[in-house]
Amino acid sequence: xxEDWKPLVSxxxxxxxxxxxxxxxxxDCKAKRPFHVEPKNIVKDDLRERVSSExxxxxxxxxxxxxxTGSSDRLLSPPDHVIxxxxxxxxxxxxxxxxxxxxxxxASKNPSIVTIFAIWNTMMGTSILSIPWGIKxxxxxxxxLILSAMxxxxxxxxxxxxxxxxxxPYIDTSDWEFPDVCRYYFGKCGQLSSxxxxxxxxxxxxxxxxxxxxxxxxxxxxxxxxxxxxISDPDFGSNTSVICPYQLHNSSMDIxxxxxxxxxxxxxxWWSKTNTIPFYLIIxxxxxxNFRSASFFARFxxxxxxxxxxxxxxxxxxxxxxxxxxxFHWFHSNDFFVAEFRTxxxxxxxxxxxxxxxxxxxxxxxxxxRHQENNIRDLSVAYLLVGLTYLYVGVLIFASFxxxxxxxxxxxxNFLDNFPSSDVLVFIAxxxxxxxxTSVYPLLGYLARVQIMxxxxxxxxxxxxxxxxxxxxxxxAGVLMAKFYPDIGSIIRYSGAxxxxxxxxxxxxxxxxxxxxxxxELKWPSAIFHSLLILLGxxxxxxxxxx
Amino acid sequence: MSSTAxxxxxxxxxxxxxxxxxxxxxxxANYIARDTRRLGATIDVEHSHVRFLGNLVLNLWDCGGQxxxxxxxxxxxxxxxxxNVEVLIYVFDVESRELEKDMHYYQSCLEAILQNSPDAKVFxxxxxxxxxxxxxxxxxxxxxxxxxxxxxxxxxxxxxRTSIWDETLYKAWSSxxxxxxxxxxxxxxxxxxFAQIIEADEVLLFERATFLVISHYQCKEQRDAHRFEKISxxxxxxxxSCSKLAASFQSMEVRNSNFAAFIDVFTSxxxxxxxxxxxxxxxxxxxxxxxxxxxxxxxxxRVDGPKHSLHMRMR
Numbered sequence: 005x006x007e008d009w010k011p012l013v014s015x016x017x018x019x020x021x022x023x024x025x026x027x028x029x030x031x032d033c034k035a036k037r038p039f040h041v042e043p044k045n046i047v048k049d050d051l052r053e054r055v056s057s058e059x060x061x062x063x064x065x066x067x068x069x070x071x072x073t074g075s076s077d078r079l080l081s082p083p084d085h086v087i088x089x090x091x092x093x094x095x096x097x098x099x100x101x102x103x104x105x106x107x108x109x110x111a112s113k114n115p116s117i118v119t120i121f122a123i124w125n126t127m128m129g130t131s132i133l134s135i136p137w138g139i140k141x142x143x144x145x146x147x148x149l150i151l152s153a154m155x156x157x158x159x160x161x162x163x164x165x166x167x168x169x170x171x172x173p174y175i176d177t178s179d180w181e182f183p184d185v186c187r188y189y190f191g192k193c194g195q196l197s198s199x200x201x202x203x204x205x206x207x208x209x210x211x212x213x214x215x216x217x218x219x220x221x222x223x224x225x226x227x228x229x230x231x232x233x234x235i236s237d238p239d240f241g242s243n244t245s246v247i248c249p250y251q252l253h254n255s256s257m258d259i260x261x262x263x264x265x266x267x268x269x270x271x272x273x274w275w276s277k278t279n280t281i282p283f284y285l286i287i288x289x290x291x292x293x294n295f296r297s298a299s300f301f302a303r304f305x306x307x308x309x310x311x312x313x314x315x316x317x318x319x320x321x322x323x324x325x326x327x328x329x330x331x332f333h334w335f336h337s338n339d340f341f342v343a344e345f346r347t348x349x350x351x352x353x354x355x356x357x358x359x360x361x362x363x364x365x366x367x368x369x370x371x372x373x374r375h376q377e378n379n380i381r382d383l384s385v386a387y388l389l390v391g392l393t394y395l396y397v398g399v400l401i402f403a404s405f406x407x408x409x410x411x412x413x414x415x416x417x418n419f420l421d422n423f424p425s426s427d428v429l430v431f432i433a434x435x436x437x438x439x440x441x442t443s444v445y446p447l448l449g450y451l452a453r454v455q456i457m458x459x460x461x462x463x464x465x466x467x468x469x470x471x472x473x474x475x476x477x478x479x480x481a482g483v484l485m486a487k488f489y490p491d492i493g494s495i496i497r498y499s500g501a502x503x504x505x506x507x508x509x510x511x512x513x514x515x516x517x518x519x520x521x522x523x524x525e526l527k528w529p530s531a532i533f534h535s536l537l538i539l540l541g542x543x544x545x546x547x548x549x550x551x
Numbered sequence: 552m553s554s555t556a557x558x559x560x561x562x563x564x565x566x567x568x569x570x571x572x573x574x575x576x577x578x579x580a581n582y583i584a585r586d587t588r589r590l591g592a593t594i595d596v597e598h599s600h601v602r603f604l605g606n607l608v609l610n611l612w613d614c615g616g617q618x619x620x621x622x623x624x625x626x627x628x629x630x631x632x633x634x635n636v637e638v639l640i641y642v643f644d645v646e647s648r649e650l651e652k653d654m655h656y657y658q659s660c661l662e663a664i665l666q667n668s669p670d671a672k673v674f675x676x677x678x679x680x681x682x683x684x685x686x687x688x689x690x691x692x693x694x695x696x697x698x699x700x701x702x703x704x705x706x707x708x709x710x711x712r713t714s715i716w717d718e719t720l721y722k723a724w725s726s727x728x729x730x731x732x733x734x735x736x737x738x739x740x741x742x743x744x745f746a747q748i749i750e751a752d753e754v755l756l757f758e759r760a761t762f763l764v765i766s767h768y769q770c771k772e773q774r775d776a777h778r779f780e781k782i783s784x785x786x787x788x789x790x791x792s793c794s795k796l797a798a799s800f801q802s803m804e805v806r807n808s809n810f811a812a813f814i815d816v817f818t819s820x821x822x823x824x825x826x827x828x829x830x831x832x833x834x835x836x837x838x839x840x841x842x843x844x845x846x847x848x849x850x851x852x853r854v855d856g857p858k859h860s861l862h863m864r865m866r
Contacts (some may be wrong), residue, residue, distance in 0.1 A: 057777055060775075061781060062716075062779075064777075064780070064785070065716070067784065071582075071714075072580070079573060080573060080583075083716070341861065524567070
């Protein structure tokens with residue numbers, strides 16, 4: 005027994021080293037022994053075994069099984085229910101002490117409410133401004149029905165996207181996003197297509213932002229100018245609370261109409277929604293796009309929440325002020341009201357595809373949910389809240405639009421356009437949204453840049469020249485659209501239907517069917533249902549062009 | 552055993568994904584080199600070079616659940632597959648949602664066995680039991696056992712419940728191997744005598760390819776109930792390391808002031824491990840004892856050997 009405790013280093017050698025006084029490590033012979041760890045007794049000086057027999061045999065199995073497969077192969081990795089609770093795990097150092105591991109990953113994860121809020125916040129985009137117009141295009145009843153149906157459909161497809169990495173066997177998919185899943189099933193082609201369609205949605209959003217920002221900046225500037233010069237807007241008079249801009253366009257091609265004052269004319273020349281403001285924005289935003297990291301802008305996402313809250317408040321107030329004006333004409337529009345069921349409904353589905361779009365980042369958003377088993381419930385609640393918000397805004401604006409003097413057909417793709425620029429509350433909304441979009445625009449640009457540069461050059465910031473070229477293209481697209489085709493309703497529905505085709509309808513359904521087929525569990529009803537989904541996606545896109 | 556004797560087979564069958572490849576890898580210490588994509592059912596017949604208990608070859612087949620190409624291949628090769636079978640081990644995934652289908656495939660395998668190798672022993676493993684809640688395991692296993700016994704008539708099947716995450720897999724395979732050793736009771740009696748003569752604390756007899764403990768003798772109570780599996784795991788890991796150097800494991804001696812352990816080749820099918828707690832006995836003495844015992848046990852095997860193979864040839 006005593007032999008085990010004899011130092012490996014004999015005392016002779018020690019006396020030698022003690023002569024070399026310059027040696028900094030002057031340790032006594034006892035400390036030079038190799039450490040001796042009693043394997044079953046590492047926590048306290050207890051004679052009882054601290055390592056249970058189950059733990060020790062599990063340890064032996066883990067050691068052995070890890071030799072049988074490659075290190076990245078999860079085939080023989082222990083499942084969660086086999087591994088002891090974190091409270092029962094000790095980490096020990098070779099120096100003979102051990103301590104318990106604290107908490108674990110659960111501490112850094114988010115409770116359900118935070119996850120639901122994050123999803124709601126990310127999904128709420130500028131498409132909220134187009135919902136009343138979309139409902140008008142489809143007809144009130146049909147619009148409400150379509151909104152509910154699209155919400156459910158996109159929720160189901162989102163559920164499919166969320167589940168897709170889980171059904172991949174033998175590989176650790178814990179840090180995969182949906183493009184990685186597509187690459188697994190469809191190769192490079194799949195990854196590329198999911199990337200391209202995701203970029204379509206990003207670029208569509210950026211173009212819409214540019215158009216809207218020009219719009220809001222114009223209106224804000226006009227409000228301030230009119231306020232300073234005490235001009236009541238000659239176009240609209242001070243009594244109307246709602247305007248019908250396109251009627252005005254029919255009568256005069258340019259919104260900057262003649263006015264008595266030459267300085268006014270000068271102002272309208274230099275401050276024009278389509279001619280000059282899109283270019284002024286370049287000076288503000290192009291530099292912001294070239295930032296290497298977007299974390300500064302990520303801090304401003306709370307502005308989006310405030311804007312939406314304010315919009316809800318504004319809409320409620322306007323509805324109270326204007327009252328309800330609803331008449332149900334089922335299939336034929338008349339002068340003031342539109343039919344309840346219209347053939348232009350694909351325009352609403354296109355807008356809603358983008359309004360309910362979160363499929364490219366849902367996996368990442370859900371990853372930090374503390375109770376992963378509640379993912380589906382939380383996702384459904386988030387979709388419900390988003391749907392209710394859109395429904396609320398859409399229905400209230402549509403219903404309260406004063407129809408006897410104006411036609412419902414007047415509702416603009418950006419419903420704020422229906423209010424004169426002299427309206428204070430709406431001015432606040434526009435200013436808020438302008439500020440919010442200015443802070444989100446560089447974030448979108450960063451995401452687009454990372455994806456494009458990452459795919460082409462494997463580096464998210466290859467060189468200033470590459471980045472500025474890309475940014476010029478993006479900005480140019482925005483400016484051109486703002487000048488020649490500032491109809492955000494069309495931009496949203498086309499880009500929504502295009503990216504929705506791949507990322508919402510086709511790819512999730514295909515991935516699900518293929519994974520079922522590989523397991524040999526693809527049944528006829530499921531195959532038919534998912535094929536129908538794909539057809540719906542194609543019909544959605546075609547409908548945008550033909551209706 | 553004559554080299555012209557036909558290689559008898561151990562069939563390891565079950566639905567695709569029921570855990571057969573993992574099981575084989577763990578029991579036989581085969582490295583699984585996987586593609587990142589699983590390209591379909593395991594097609595694994597003559598690739599198995601695992602020789603087991605002397606003249607048995609392990610064949611692994613996915614049965615049911617694969618695509619029609621595999622199904623057709625399987626049906627056309629049926630007679631070839633099921634001829635000369637010594638043992639059928641059928642693996643059921645306890646989580647499978649298609650019990651009817653599983654039983655149907657099992658029955659068709661049994662029919663093929665009845666036609667081609669009626670004397671084969673049948674074992675059923677209800678696998679992945681760790682996925683069942685602990686309080687329900689006995690209930691579910693007994694239910695399955697009833698069904699399987701009923702379906703298997705006139706053949707008799709022995710059922711085990713297994714999981715790679717507890718000791719049940721090791722014990723099940725140890726029992727299977729125990730039933731396949733031709734003269735195991737005699738081996739056990741002789742082993743006990745041997746142990747008592749050399750004054751060993753414990754003597755273990757392992758099957759050569761899998762290091763499953765076939766039989767053991769201990770003269771006093773041991774603390775660790777899982778020691779057999781642990782030794783098995785350690786030696787299999789060592790074998791894996793040896794095979795990387797194209798070396799093969801022959802024997803090992805471990806000693807400290809408390810004990811001395813010897814692991815050595817014993818007969819053509821077995822390894823022996825002798826544990827002496829009296830450190831004063833020199834190694835040489837124990838090694839001589841083991842060598843002499845080896846000759847005796849080989850004679851035992853040879854005595855029964857020809858009888859055994861004759862018996863097989865007469866089928």
